Amino acid sequence: MKPTNTIDPTHFHKVVDCQYACPAHTPVPEYIRLIMARRYTDSYMVNWEANVFPGILGRVCDRPCEPACRRQRVEEKPVAICRLKRVAADNKGDIQDRLPIIPTKKNGKRIALVGAGPASLTVARDLMPLGYETTLFERDARAGGMMRSQIPTFRLPEEVINSEVDLVLNMGVEPRFGNEVNSLKAILDEDFDAVFVGTGAPNGRPLDLPGLKEAGDHVKIGINWLAGVSFEHIDEAPKRVVVLGGGNTAMDCTRTALRLGAKDVKAIVRSSYDEMKSSPWEREDAVAEAISIIPNHTPLRYVVENGKFIGVEFDRVETHWEKGKRRLVSTGEDPVLVECDLVLVAVGQDVSLPWIERDLGIQFDDWDMAVVNRDTFQSTNERVFFGGDAAFGPENIIMAVSHGHQAAASIHRYLTDGRDVNDVPIGDYTLTSQKMGIHEWSYQSAISDEERNVVPIINLEQALEDITAEVELGFDEKLALSEAARCLSCDVQTVFSEDLCIECVACEDICPMDCINFVTNGDEDDLRSRLIVPADESERDLYVSGQLKSQKVMVKDEDVCLHCGLCAERCPTGAWDMQKFLFQADRAT
Template sequence: NTAMDCCRTSRRLGGKDVKVVVRSPQKDMKASDWEIEDAIREDIPIYENHVPAEFVVENGKLTGMKFEKVTAEYDENGKRSLVPTGEDLVFMEADEVIIAIGQDNAFPWIERDIGMEFGDWDMPVVDKVTFQSSIKKVFFGGDAAFGPENIITAVAHGHQAAVSIDKFCHDADVTERLAPMTNLVSQKMGFHEWTYDAHIDHTDRRLVPHVDKDTALNNLKLEVEKGFDTNLGYEEAMRCLNCDVQTVFSESLCIECDACVDVCPTECINFTEPEEEEADLRQKLLVAATNWEQDIYVSDTLKTKRVMVKDENVCLHCGLCAERCPTSAWDMQKYLYNVTKAGKVA
């Protein structure tokens, strides 16, 4: 997002012809989609697949830059290569060039002869469980361990590294961790009453209101996003899918009436004959489960020798299956998950 910050700030500082030039296709840019959208909304064009070649200086003054046009090609593993198109270099006039490459991990201060192992991108090799480096008394976490992530991940790394350090200082096995605490609690209060609101809302996601473009560009300190007012914020919050509330199926209570199949708004529930291959099972569902990154929920064999199969990828957690079920074979249960944290006594 550094480039987006730089180009938008340049507009506010008086830049009339501001453009962003990137090596990669726009779809591969590391900037967030909404950051790119905001830049384009402020009339900042993005030139993709242009690799910087040289600065052009005349009479000691910068007049522009030349770029080599490339095309992105991907191998069977998805690894990208930028291949020159062979066209002439593209010249773009400029009196100011901002090299907006963000930040990266760099460890020049770690001597390479002290026994620490480095791997891809010149990053220390770190154990993903203990956060221990090849030098057993040195631990890493956050971006320094496995590259850019969010702050929640960095905090979790810090907790786990602290647990490892404590064990290391007490000559204990740093790989040992208490099993995570998991729990499921039914959210049912009555026959048709639940402790959470899960009505289906077909309204598109509401966009955060923005200050008009001319006003925003004339004030460097003005907050562009106005945020939601109370009513709009409430309406948007009501679209929450309650991802912590899980559908739990009890085979022993199911009478295979298929009422849940009829009421499901996304057709994610299926009763079908089992298959030896998961690929075959995924394809025979009412709506084929094509997202292999998401497991499908398959029950034990039922009385009719069928199985219940649920595609978690499209479930809305609306609870209609649990409301419709005449035997309470479906239940909506809040899922709690907790792991060992630093400072907590087991």
């Protein structure tokens, strides 16, 4: 293999699994290290710069970082990255003097942002400090989008949304709230230099089964019902509620129903329990509140007898996998009737763009989605950009934030003379030695054996009494520090300089994970098969040095490296060094 190119940030970036998995590339180990130093405000700002909504995401993020966490590969459970983010938010001090300065003299460019959700707010946050003027269009009376309307307050308190949304609005965004947006042409006619569409996926998918019409008000769309609760139009639920669907919205529906007076709440799912779409932890939280989840049931019809709504009839199914495709096959048993008073349908959401006229030069595909460039987020009308769920379909908040960052950077390039909007930079990085003394590092190199800490919660009775009572209490300082110490600091890279190596192989011997190998070179498959622990199946990259004096090469399998620094401590010549790799994804600057 050729020596690994470490000038290009890709190799080291991929080693920081959590940051690489985060769509917004939040420098996770960096903010966890700051929590360990009890520098909560600094930790919050590292987050805020990367993901705009640390307090919100610290509660409700989809956490793509956690399944990626290396800790899971060497121990059992990942670091509670998400809940540590909340620790930073809960304990931060005043941040006013750390916020970017908004220029009073504007740059003369005006941007329209449609839909006041996380994507648009991120675009505003990135562009306002550069002197842009932004106008935010939103049908609801308040900004926040689905974070406000679809996530129940017992998971995400209103004041948390307000404080983080206001940080953006207070930069001087011009609000146009409370009016349905029904024409993009009208917006374009206002001579904005660019328009960003971040209208999400606001339409709950209906489940059109026999009996739907007769069932009337007994069947409701989950997200509309949640929004009704959120905006206080709905304040009670009947005794028996059935939620159709197994995603996170379905879980939110069940728990909300319970708080509004329902006594018997079931989530009934077509798939098996393990294949449910919801995040495992949201499922567990629902089960902990005595919600029954019934898998392998496909709804057949809404049952209405003599004008009276009875419930839903289901067919019992089994999951079959054929060529990677899932097929639900009826078991042939008799249908099951589940009696209830209210059905909440939470089987998916759709993007809704009928308000965009079709003669504006924006191309639409067969699914009625706008054609959007995945790198620049620009549509086929060069003035119009998309992001969040509206761009490529329903995802999650952190993905919307990532889209917002990238779209803002594209808009900035588009509106800056002489720059090509398609010239997307990979991002920037610094690499800094952590050596403090002979065997002393400026990061925690010792590996904690602690198991993952559980976030304390309020008792169930209290939780069900008050819908605004946040269930999770968050880590206290003791738990937070213990959890933070579990981080392996994967951003502190093992950097190898072959010209200094004398091949004493002390690093190979000391490495607790047998990552380091001195072997004769070969092609990648061959090298992988000849490592101390062969890495044939591993998805992680190898770190390969140039040729050493003995004609061998150093090959490090990055898969399970603990970043404990023992290789560097054991190296007599400093050929290994522990260097902090701080990656900054491309932003509008």
